[in-house]
Amino acid sequence: MFKLILLIIKDIFSKKYVYIFLTAQLFIAIIALNFSIAIFNSVFYLKHLVNESGVIQGTYFYPNIKYSQSDGAEIKEKLSQLGGIGEYGSVNELYGKLNSDNTIIKTLVADKIVLNKSKLPLVKGNWFNTSLEESNYIPIIISYSLRNLFELNTKYVYRIFPDYGGSDSYYDITIKVIGILNKNNYAFDLSGSNLETMIKKNYDGIIMPFNENIMSGYSMKYNRGVFIFPQSNMSIQNIEAKINENLASYGESVLVKNLLKQYEDAKMQIMFLTASLGILVLIISTAGLGGNNMLSILANEKKYALYYMCGATWSKCIMMTIIKDLIILSIPLVLSCGFIEIISRFIPQELFTTNIIYLIMSISICLVIFLITSVGSILSIYKKSPVSIIRKWV
Amino acid sequence: MSYISLEQIDKKYNINTAAEVHALRGVSLEINKGQFVSIVGPSGSGKSTLLHIIGCIDTATGGRYMIQDKDLSQINNKELAEIRNKKIGFVLQEFGLILNNTSIDNVSIPLMFSKTKLKDIKNKAYDTLKKVGIEDLAYKKVNQLSGGQRQRVAIARALINDPQIILADEPTGSLDQNTSMDIIKLLMELNEDGRTVIIVTHNIEIAQMCDRIVTIKDGMIMGE
Numbered sequence: 001m002f003k004l005i006l007l008i009i010k011d012i013f014s015k016k017y018v019y020i021f022l023t024a025q026l027f028i029a030i031i032a033l034n035f036s037i038a039i040f041n042s043v044f045y046l047k048h049l050v051n052e053s054g055v056i057q058g059t060y061f062y063p064n065i066k067y068s069q070s071d072g073a074e075i076k077e078k079l080s081q082l083g084g085i086g087e088y089g090s091v092n093e094l095y096g097k098l099n100s101d102n103t104i105i106k107t108l109v110a111d112k113i114v115l116n117k118s119k120l121p122l123v124k125g126n127w128f129n130t131s132l133e134e135s136n137y138i139p140i141i142i143s144y145s146l147r148n149l150f151e152l153n154t155k156y157v158y159r160i161f162p163d164y165g166g167s168d169s170y171y172d173i174t175i176k177v178i179g180i181l182n183k184n185n186y187a188f189d190l191s192g193s194n195l196e197t198m199i200k201k202n203y204d205g206i207i208m209p210f211n212e213n214i215m216s217g218y219s220m221k222y223n224r225g226v227f228i229f230p231q232s233n234m235s236i237q238n239i240e241a242k243i244n245e246n247l248a249s250y251g252e253s254v255l256v257k258n259l260l261k262q263y264e265d266a267k268m269q270i271m272f273l274t275a276s277l278g279i280l281v282l283i284i285s286t287a288g289l290g291g292n293n294m295l296s297i298l299a300n301e302k303k304y305a306l307y308y309m310c311g312a313t314w315s316k317c318i319m320m321t322i323i324k325d326l327i328i329l330s331i332p333l334v335l336s337c338g339f340i341e342i343i344s345r346f347i348p349q350e351l352f353t354t355n356i357i358y359l360i361m362s363i364s365i366c367l368v369i370f371l372i373t374s375v376g377s378i379l380s381i382y383k384k385s386p387v388s389i390i391r392k393w394v
Numbered sequence: 395m396s397y398i399s400l401e402q403i404d405k406k407y408n409i410n411t412a413a414e415v416h417a418l419r420g421v422s423l424e425i426n427k428g429q430f431v432s433i434v435g436p437s438g439s440g441k442s443t444l445l446h447i448i449g450c451i452d453t454a455t456g457g458r459y460m461i462q463d464k465d466l467s468q469i470n471n472k473e474l475a476e477i478r479n480k481k482i483g484f485v486l487q488e489f490g491l492i493l494n495n496t497s498i499d500n501v502s503i504p505l506m507f508s509k510t511k512l513k514d515i516k517n518k519a520y521d522t523l524k525k526v527g528i529e530d531l532a533y534k535k536v537n538q539l540s541g542g543q544r545q546r547v548a549i550a551r552a553l554i555n556d557p558q559i560i561l562a563d564e565p566t567g568s569l570d571q572n573t574s575m576d577i578i579k580l581l582m583e584l585n586e587d588g589r590t591v592i593i594v595t596h597n598i599e600i601a602q603m604c605d606r607i608v609t610i611k612d613g614m615i616m617g618e
Contacts, residue, residue: 003506003515014494306490309451310551311479311507313471387452390486391442 004316008324011303018296019328025288026366027332027339028281033362034340036278055118055256059240061088061226063251075226075250082242084234089113090226096160096206101149106205107160114227115209125152125179128209137174138215140208144183152177173214181207228253290373297321297377304381305389318382325374333363396424397462397590398448398559404456405443405613417443419613420457425606427558430585431592432601435610441594442563444610448592449561450478461559479507483552487564489544491551493537497523500536501550508555522550526580542573549580560584562593566600578603 012019063075079085089111096107110118112128119127120141128139140158142150150156158175161168181203230239236255243253304317312320340359405418417440425431433441446452447459450466459466461481466474483504484490491500501519510518523529526546536544545565552560562581566574578600585591593604601607609616 003512006512007503007506010495010499011492014492303492306492307503307507308475309449309478309484309490310504311475311555313475315471316475316507385452387446390446390451390490 004320005323008320008327011300012324012327015296018292022292022296022328023332023335025292026329026370027336029366029369030332030336030362031339032278032281033365034336034358036275036282037358037361055114055227056260057236057256058117058227058229059236059243059253059255060259061228061243061247061251061253063225075247078247078250079226079228079243082239082246084231084239084242086229086231086234087113088226088228089115090210092210094160094162096158098149099157099159103149105146105149108203108205108207109210109215110207111227112209113229115207117227117229120203120207121182122179123147123182125177127179136214137176138208138211139178140175140206141179141181142177142206143181143204145204146206147180150177152180171215175206175208227256290369293325293370293373294377297325297374297381301381301384301389305386308386309390314382314386317386318378321378321381322374325370329367329370336363397427397429398423398425399460400424400444400448400457401459402457403444403447403454403459405440405447405452406455409455417613418447418454421610421613421615422457423608423615425590425592427590428585428588429590429606430582430604431590431606431608432604433592433594433608433610434596434598434601435616437596439610440613441610443613445561445563445592445594448559449482449484450474451484475507479504480555481557481559483549483555483557483560485545485548485552485560485562485565487567489536489541489548489568491536491544491547494535496533496535497528497539497547497550498532500547501554503551504555519550519554522554523547525553526550540573541569542576545569545573545577546580549577549584553584558589560589560591562591564594564596566595566597574600 061075076088079088091108091110091114094107094109095104097104115128122141123144125141127141137155138158153176155174155176157172159170159172161170163169228239228243230236236257240253240255247253300321304312304314304321307317307320308314337359400421400423403418403421403423404416407413407415407417421440421444423444433444435441443452447454454467457467461477466477469477478484492503498516498519501522502515505515505518520529520532523532526549528543528546528550531539531543531547536547539547545568549560549565552562560581565581566577569577574597581591581593582603591604593600595601606618608618
């Protein structure tokens with residue numbers, strides 16, 4: 001067997017440019033496919049989250065004044081007078097850091113009502129639940145990007161700066177990591193200065209519930225907003241209209257559904273263009289890949305007839321073709337895995353995120369194309385008698 | 395007893411189709427060990443088909459073919475491959491070499507399918523190239539060699555496993571007169587070493603240099 005592999009490798013080296021070209025095609029095809037799958041999947045994933053998320057039933061009120069838990073009483077009162085409103089909960093942004101590390105971490109603080117309705121997919125741990133309300137610590141969920149800074153089910157002293165950049169005041173609170181977000185997710189990032197930029201792909205920070213016992217009295221002044229949900233007998237569109245009519249001087253209300261749609265529309269165009277480019281490259285590279293693979297195998301039939309003449313069985317010749325195919329295949333597979341891993345670190349995640357499943361899908365599709373063309377060519381050689389090939393040669 | 399024995403060998407192509415060709419019709423031939431035989435005949439007479447059957451790269455559709463009393467129509471593909479590898483060396487008109495590979499790599503091919511140890515392959519191939527007088531071309535790519543040199547590489551490949559039968563299909567067909575004679579002399583030397591050599595040729599001058607001339611026409615042996 002070792003001698004056969006040596007013969008195959010020599011064979012590959014004797015026509016190295018053909019195989020380099022074939023390898024490059026396969027490599028490009030895998031990358032292009034991975035890119036397209038990742039982009040399409042992110043669109044579908046967003047649609048899925050929009051449909052699955054509980055916050056979709058609400059409207060988001062974005063105040064145009066500094067609104068906080070403590071001084072938002074006026075808005076709350078106005079909301080309670082409107083009628084038809086079932087629940088509402090605020091979201092705030094603050095910054096914090098661990099005592100052991102200087103990284104400033106974005107922290108989303110949301111009312112439990114909001115958190116209960118916006119369960120995000122986790123890679124580990126559990127989403128918030130009410131049993132944690134009375135605890136002397138605040139349960140938190142960390143983004144995937146922070147998984148190396150925190151350990152699951154571990155408590156930390158967390159220093160929060162409710163007015164980071166405005167004043168130096170801080171509070172130390174005890175937090176416990178109860179979950180880690182999926183690498184790919186969409187969350188209300190709250191870092192945008194307007195409603196259109198409220199949602200971000202792949203939230204990078206901490207999510208924690210607002211805890212009355214621990215955090216009451218903290219003055220949080222960044223990006224506050226309120227999620228408002230209607231009573232069951234009221235339509236959310238009516239509530240949105242009412243809020244915009246009665247609270248116009250305080251801010252603007254947009255249906256979460258529309259907010260997500262706006263985000264989706266904004267991203268769709270760039271995703272469509274990128275995906276189209278990916279598909280174009282994919283079609284060209286896979287068609288070339290299939291064609292070249294077929295040609296390179298067929299071009300070798302003389303060689304196999306020669307091996308047959310020199311003492312190989314025809315089955316052994318076919319086996320050599322298959323082994324050669326696998327060797328050719330393995331190089332771009334390894335290269336593309338490495339390449340995708342590297343580029344995924346440099347390309348903005350808004351444009352390209354990948355995971356092992358996309359990679360497996362891309363590789364599988366390319367493998368199928370490669371194998372179909374290989375099997376077709378190999379079968380066509382197998383059906384021939386070696387002597388007919390030798391005759392043509394002579 | 396004959397070394398090579400063919401009894402009533404039939405060969406048909408495209409059986410039961412409109413394009414059916416009866417290439418060999420009841421060919422019987424006995425060849426003794428150490429004979430130098432030439433097979434002559436017009437194009438399409440079945441000379442190459444006969445040589446391919448003798449060389450075990452094609453199979454007869456009828457009749458019996460034996461080497462050293464072993465009936466080759468009764469053995470499996472693996473055993474046939476072993477016979478091709480060990481007992482038979484084949485030389486083709488167009489050399490049948492891998493042009494991008496070196497002479498030594500081409501000559502080594504049969505050893506890759508034999509039980510020869512990997513470490514011995516290079517030395518054995520080099521020694522065989524030496525036997526045919528082109529050891530200095532061992533590491534040259536075949537596409538850099540002349541026709542005569544290529545044919546010597548092909549003969550070296552045919553010899554590498556020290557087979558007792560050398561089959562050559564128009565071995566001088568692509569060569570000039572002088573080179574052709576060199577190649578025939580080389581084949582004669584191999585015959586003098588005790589090997590059975592069978593060549594297919596159009597060249598009557600070459601055929602007359604052999605022990606026997608077998609004439610074939612329309613798939614039948616017309617005489618000797």
